[in-house]
Amino acid sequence: MHIGILEDDPVQRELLETLVRQGQHTCRSFESAASFLEALKLESFDLTLIDWVLPDGNGGEVLRWIRKNIGWQLPSIVITARDEEPTVVAALEAGADDYIVKPAKPLELLARVSAASRRARPGSLPVIRAGDYEIDIERQRLSIGGKVIELTQKEFDLSVCLFQNLGKLLSRDYLLNKVWGISADVDVRTVDTHVSRVRRKLSIDGSRGWKLVPIYGFGYRFERVDLAEPT
Structure with a gap:
């Protein structure tokens, strides 16, 4: 899969890139919501990993844009250090398919990526x-x-x-x-x-x-x- 990563922290961004590539996927990373949304208008991704707290917005705003402009066929997982229930609920209500608390565990991350991708597949070939x-x-x-x-x-x-x-x-x-x-x-x-x-x-x-x-x-x-x- 080709995965879009939205993460403003360079250390966390590099970690996610490493884990994704270890899972035999390709990726492209972004550090701001604006740059990520511009890329989504032009480039195709099979799944997105989205940080919740961003320098120019939050993951909820990005997710709502994705669901409105791309739809539900693009699996999206929120990754954040916040594990309190209100944030989890807000992410899911905004359109997240799943939620991972930092630091991401390698095997869990790849398993959740695979699961989200399977759920997004249509039931019949079009x-x-x-x-x-x-x-x-x-x-x-x-x-x-x-x-x-x-x-x-x-x-x-x-x-x-x-x-x-x-x-x-x-x-x-x-x-x-x-x-x-x-x-x-x-x-x-x-x-x-x-x-x-x-x-x-x-x-x-x-x-x-x-x-x-x-x-x-x-x-x-x-x-x-x-x-x-x-x-």
């Missing part, structure tokens, strides 16, 4: 539709205008990841982790190679209303384009 595109995840089939497109397994997995994150900024490391797994013996050039193949096979060059845009030095953004404008 069908994704966007314009002429339809992706049936359960049947492992992608079609354009009713015509099935032949894809390798990794190309299909990459396509699903892109269509699940329309408009989001996706780093190469994120795509590598989601499609190949963090322990896979491949590098980011593999991502670029597969992206090139998927772009060609799916015609996501703007000609069908969707375009995969490279972001120099970072990754890609898959976005809607206006067919009335030149592409």
